[in-house]
Amino acid sequence: MNNPSAAATSSSTFKGYRAIEQKVKGSLNGRKRAESRFVIFGIGAVTVAVSLVFILFASVISKGFPAFWQTQIELDIYFSPEVVQVEPPPVESNFESPAEYVNSRQKWVNSLGFVNFNALMVDAVAKHIPEAADSPRSAIALITSGERFALRDYVAEDPSIIGKTVRLSLLTDANVDVWLKGNIDRSLPDEQQQLSATTRQWADQLYEKGVIKNKFSTALFMNPDSRSSLAAAGLAGAFMGSLFMMIIVILLAVPIGVASAIYLEEFAPKNKWTDLIEVNINNLAAVPSIVFGLLGAAVFILWFKLPLSAPVVGGLVLTLMTLPTVIIATRSTLKAIPPSIREGAMAVGASKVQAITDHVLPLALPGILTATIIGVAQALGETAPLLLIGMSAFVASIPSTPFDQATALPVQIYLWQGNELRNFFEGRTSAAIMVLLGLLLTLNSIAVVLRKKLETRW
Amino acid sequence: MNSVLVVIVLLALTVVAYQLGLARSRKLERASVKSLVSGAADRLHSRPSYHGWLAVLRAAVPALFVYIAWSIFGDQIIGSLVLAQIPADQLPSDPLQQKVLLQKLNNLATGFGIVGDALPFEQEAAAYMAKVSAQGNAVAFAVMAASAALGLFWSWKNTGYQTRARNEVERAIQIGLIICSAVAIFTTVGIVLSMLGEAIEFFKVVNPADFFFGTVWNPAFATSGAGSTDGFGMLPLLAGTLLISAIAMAVAIPIGLMSAIFMAEYASAATRAWAKPVIEILAGIPTIVYGFFALVTVGPFLVDLGNVLGIDIRATSALTAGLVMGIMIIPFISSLSDDIITQVPRAMRDGSLALGATKSETTVKVVLPAALPGIVGAILLAVSRAIGETMIVVLAAGNSPVLTANPFEAVSTVTVSIVNQLTGDQDFSSAQSLVAFALGLTLFVMTLVLNVVALVVVRRYREQYE
Numbered sequence: 031m032n033n034p035s036a037a038a039t040s041s042s043t044f045k046g047y048r049a050i051e052q053k054v055k056g057s058l059n060g061r062k063r064a065e066s067r068f069v070i071f072g073i074g075a076v077t078v079a080v081s082l083v084f085i086l087f088a089s090v091i092s093k094g095f096p097a098f099w100q101t102q103i104e105l106d107i108y109f110s111p112e113v114v115q116v117e118p119p120p121v122e123s124n125f126e127s128p129a130e131y132v133n134s135r136q137k138w139v140n141s142l143g144f145v146n147f148n149a150l151m152v153d154a155v156a157k158h159i160p161e162a163a164d165s166p167r168s169a170i171a172l173i174t175s176g177e178r179f180a181l182r183d184y185v186a187e188d189p190s191i192i193g194k195t196v197r198l199s200l201l202t203d204a205n206v207d208v209w210l211k212g213n214i215d216r217s218l219p220d221e222q223q224q225l226s227a228t229t230r231q232w233a234d235q236l237y238e239k240g241v242i243k244n245k246f247s248t249a250l251f252m253n254p255d256s257r258s259s260l261a262a263a264g265l266a267g268a269f270m271g272s273l274f275m276m277i278i279v280i281l282l283a284v285p286i287g288v289a290s291a292i293y294l295e296e297f298a299p300k301n302k303w304t305d306l307i308e309v310n311i312n313n314l315a316a317v318p319s320i321v322f323g324l325l326g327a328a329v330f331i332l333w334f335k336l337p338l339s340a341p342v343v344g345g346l347v348l349t350l351m352t353l354p355t356v357i358i359a360t361r362s363t364l365k366a367i368p369p370s371i372r373e374g375a376m377a378v379g380a381s382k383v384q385a386i387t388d389h390v391l392p393l394a395l396p397g398i399l400t401a402t403i404i405g406v407a408q409a410l411g412e413t414a415p416l417l418l419i420g421m422s423a424f425v426a427s428i429p430s431t432p433f434d435q436a437t438a439l440p441v442q443i444y445l446w447q448g449n450e451l452r453n454f455f456e457g458r459t460s461a462a463i464m465v466l467l468g469l470l471l472t473l474n475s476i477a478v479v480l481r482k483k484l485e486t487r488w
Numbered sequence: 489m490n491s492v493l494v495v496i497v498l499l500a501l502t503v504v505a506y507q508l509g510l511a512r513s514r515k516l517e518r519a520s521v522k523s524l525v526s527g528a529a530d531r532l533h534s535r536p537s538y539h540g541w542l543a544v545l546r547a548a549v550p551a552l553f554v555y556i557a558w559s560i561f562g563d564q565i566i567g568s569l570v571l572a573q574i575p576a577d578q579l580p581s582d583p584l585q586q587k588v589l590l591q592k593l594n595n596l597a598t599g600f601g602i603v604g605d606a607l608p609f610e611q612e613a614a615a616y617m618a619k620v621s622a623q624g625n626a627v628a629f630a631v632m633a634a635s636a637a638l639g640l641f642w643s644w645k646n647t648g649y650q651t652r653a654r655n656e657v658e659r660a661i662q663i664g665l666i667i668c669s670a671v672a673i674f675t676t677v678g679i680v681l682s683m684l685g686e687a688i689e690f691f692k693v694v695n696p697a698d699f700f701f702g703t704v705w706n707p708a709f710a711t712s713g714a715g716s717t718d719g720f721g722m723l724p725l726l727a728g729t730l731l732i733s734a735i736a737m738a739v740a741i742p743i744g745l746m747s748a749i750f751m752a753e754y755a756s757a758a759t760r761a762w763a764k765p766v767i768e769i770l771a772g773i774p775t776i777v778y779g780f781f782a783l784v785t786v787g788p789f790l791v792d793l794g795n796v797l798g799i800d801i802r803a804t805s806a807l808t809a810g811l812v813m814g815i816m817i818i819p820f821i822s823s824l825s826d827d828i829i830t831q832v833p834r835a836m837r838d839g840s841l842a843l844g845a846t847k848s849e850t851t852v853k854v855v856l857p858a859a860l861p862g863i864v865g866a867i868l869l870a871v872s873r874a875i876g877e878t879m880i881v882v883l884a885a886g887n888s889p890v891l892t893a894n895p896f897e898a899v900s901t902v903t904v905s906i907v908n909q910l911t912g913d914q915d916f917s918s919a920q921s922l923v924a925f926a927l928g929l930t931l932f933v934m935t936l937v938l939n940v941v942a943l944v945v946v947r948r949y950r951e952q953y954e
Contacts, residue, residue, distance in 0.1 A: 054844075061846050061849070062846070064846070064848060064849075065846045065847060065848045065849075068847075068848035068851070068852075069750075069754060069848070071746050072746050072747065072749055072750030072754055073750065074746070075742065075743045075744075075745075075746030075747040075750060076746075076747045076750050076751070076755075076763055076767070078743055079743055079744075079747050079767045079770070079818050079819075079822070080763060080766050080767060082770065082815050082818070083766055083767070083769050083770055085785075086770075086773070086777075086781055086815075089781060089784075089785045090777070090780075090781070093784070127599075127600065127602075128600050129595060129600050129602050285668070286668045286671050287668075289664065289665045289668035289669070290665065290668045290669030290671065290672060292665055293662075293665035293666060293668065293669045294669055297662060297665065298669075306673075307669060307672065307673060309940070309943065310672060310673060310676050311672050312939070312943050313676070313936060313939045313940060313943070314672060314675060314676060316869060316872055316873070316935065316939040316942075317679070317876070317932065317935060317936075317939075318872075318873075318875070318876020318877070318878070318903070318931060318932075318935055319876070319878070320876065320878045320903050320906055320907070320928070320931070321679060321683075321876070321928055321931060321932050321935075322679075323910075324679075324682070324683060324906065324910075324924065324925060324928040325675070325678055325679045325682055325683075327910060328682035328683070328685070328686055328925065329678055329682050333682075350675050353671065353672060353675070354672065357672065381654060381658060382658075383657075383658040383661055383662075407772065410774075411772075411773070411774025411775070411776070411777075412774070413774065413775065413776045413878075413879050414775070414878035414879055414882075414903070414907065417907050417910075417911055418906070418907070418910045418911070418924075420911075422911055440774050440776045440879075443776050443777070443780065444776055444779075444879070444882075444883075447779075447780050447783065447784075447883065456784055459780060460780075463777050463780060466774065466777070467773070467777065470772060470773075470774070474772055
């Protein structure tokens with residue numbers, strides 16, 4: 031280092047280093063602040079996302095939970111023979127055809143429909159509130175209108191009940207439920223209240239006496255939808271509709287989906303055609319669900335003339351919609367199974383089909399089960415395509431075959447949220463949502479547990 | 489025919505055929521073992537169970553096809569035969585009433601009976617129907633039995649040492665698999681053909697230019713004027729769709745992307761383990777639930793907020809729908825981006841950190857640029873999802889098809905209009921219904937382009953780092 035110019039260079043380099051070091055040190059605080067800002071943004075984003083989940087659930091549960099309890103009135107109904115005047119029910123004889131028996135039985139049940147069952151209920155209310163006998167209109171407004179059909183069905187089932195007194199728990203009118211639960215502003219003037227002043231006063235009296243109680247109600251689960259008797263509207267019809275559709279989805283989407291996944295993953299030669307199938311399946315998975323509804327409306331209803339609103343059409347549409355999901359999930363399971371399994375089987379003389387049926391498929395079973403559940407969960411929550419094939423029609427009966435008219439759980443939610451009696455149906459809809467979310471959470475947790483228990487890590 | 493009985497017979501046939509093939513080939517196998525001992529080897533080509541399955545394929549499958557064909561077309565054949573038999577003056581001309589008459593005759597023919605007395609011609613026709621359907625069933629059954637017997641006989645004759653039973657069974661399995669994977673293709677073809685067919689019907693009535701560039705959407709009004717074809721302009725719907733999607737993406741991209749980055753780069757394994765599944769719950773919630781949430785919780789909240797801030801916000805507006813749709817899309821963006829960010833090779837991060845960059849600088853300047861194509865793909869997929877979303881906008885967008893860029897106003901979208909046009913009482917052949925298919929086709933093409941571009945981008949990106 032006796033060359034002065036070299037020494038000068040090295041000292042200037044050194045000065046350069048010093049300058050850089052100072053610059054770095056000077057900027058360090060700012061950079062550290064930027065770092066912590068970034069982390070805070072990250073934490074903030076996660077917090078917002080997580081709290082949105084909780085807000086959503088809290089909003090639904092706080093509204094829906096109380097709706098599982100409904101106000102019910104406990105009455106001693108006297109099936110007075112003076113009011114219930116009917117002939118004895120027809121007996122099936124050997125001389126008439128089955129059609130004639132069904133007809134005369136129907137006529138008898140219809141004649142029961144003319145009985146003034148409301149009078150029985152008014153009499154029973156009058157035991158607690160004597161004035162009720164004088165204004166039966168205000169008394170009958172306490173009880174939901176569907177209960178007179180319930181009384182008719184009691185008699186139709188067992189005519190010997192006539193002349194006896196039975197203690198029955200009847201659902202109150204939806205407006206009484208709203209009034210007693212405080213879901214309507216009690217200080218509103220009369221003309222804005224749904225119930226007359228007398229009925230409101232009686233409802234309060236009976237509630238204090240303990241004749242009307244807020245009890246857990248099975249109506250939500252056991253009854254089909256109803257428009258005339260809102261308090262008795264239930265999910266049973268929609269549940270059966272959804273069940274039929276899910277059975278169809280499982281019977282069709284799973285075998286077809288698994289088969290095409292096996293073909294694409296194990297057999298298909300790599301060429302333009304299989305490339306096309308692959309792009310096509312990936313694209314189908316991202317096609318909006320409503321497009322499948324249009325497909326169903328055009329193909330199944332317009333061309334094949336299948337019935338409107340039938341679970342069989344809904345099941346077919348949902349099958350087509352979930353097929354790509356099942357195929358993609360099954361393929362990724364098959365992909366995860368190492369080639370050595372197939373090679374080992376083939377090395378000892380198995381054919382390709384044998385290697386797959388005897389070795390690959392048993393190993394892929396947990397993955398296929400998970401794929402099935404994911405597909406079913408997707409299909410169970412879907413609404414839009416079902417609206418287009420007429421499943422938003424009002425159906426007041428429980429379907430007994432997949433060809434009957436029906437709705438589905440999400441469609442029932444859609445129908446209920448639009449009901450005019452918002453004070454009552456906001457809770458009812460939220461309760462229905464809780465049922466649907468409960469089913470979906472159960473399905474998904476089964477999938478998670480299965481995956482954890484059965485999955486092999488290679 | 490009684491379908492339960494037929495299923496039982498077919499199952500029995502399957503068992504018989506399988507056992508037959510099995511027994512035949514076992515016998516041959518035993519003989520071959522003996523001959524192996526004596527020296528003249530003649531070995532069975534396929535395992536006995538394959539011979540069994542081959543026999544099933546030959547005997548039971550044709551019978552099954554005959555049964556399926558008969559149960560689809562049988563009733564129609566019988567119905568048309570019976571109708572041809574009824575005197576012309578008694579035959580109702582309306583096809584619906586013909587159906588009712590057939591049902592009545594069927595009740596008579598099966599012995600269930602009808603209420604009241606049957607007319608003489610009805611009794612005659614019912615007797616004829618009973619005869620024809622008995623004959624038809626007998627013929628169908630005979631054909632089934634014959635094909636089954638033929639199949640069994642064929643298997644019996646044809647089970648030899650050289651029968652390549654395994655190859656034939658495996659070929660049948662492969663054909664079955666190919667048919668199943670063709671279902672997905674047929675679905676796409678079905679979507680395109682059905683929508684194109686109905687949309688062309690629509691464009692025969694309404695000028696395509698009026699549809700694609702019209703600024704007035706009011707098809708319900710058009711029903712009142714006879715033959716009127718005004719009010720089919722889709723621009724207000726498209727504008728509403730894009731406005732809501734833009735709001736949704738403005739919510740979902742920052743939250744989704746930031747939480748993906750945090751999860752992938754910063755969060756401890758324990759945080760990841762609970763936060764990721766919780767966020768993904770959002771992806772599993774049905775859209776109708778989001779719609780209800782928007783309607784009863786978010787909408788009123790926004791109205792209150794607007795009152796505080798002095799802005800007029802409608803409860804059902806583009807903002808309500810967009811916000812909630814954004815919440816729905818968060819997990820979509822976050823889990824896709826998370827996958828992509830974790831795929832960026834470790835070495836790139838290490839290199840940047842070794843040079844003295846902070847973690848956030850590494851993330852923003854090294855990891856994100858490397859992951860950008862994948863993230864763009866994820867966002868495109870999310871946009872396609874937002875455009876096609878239906879239930880949230882049906883409930884919360886306010887259904888008012890006006891051309892506006894104000895997010896506080898009620899709007900309508902393409903999907904809402906599809907639902908509105910097809911859930912009314914119109915018949916399927918009116919322009920008011922057909923327009924739904926034209927809208928659907930537009931929607932399908934839009935999402936198709938987005939999806940294909942996104943898939944290509946994501947695939948390119950994967951190849952880059954694999």
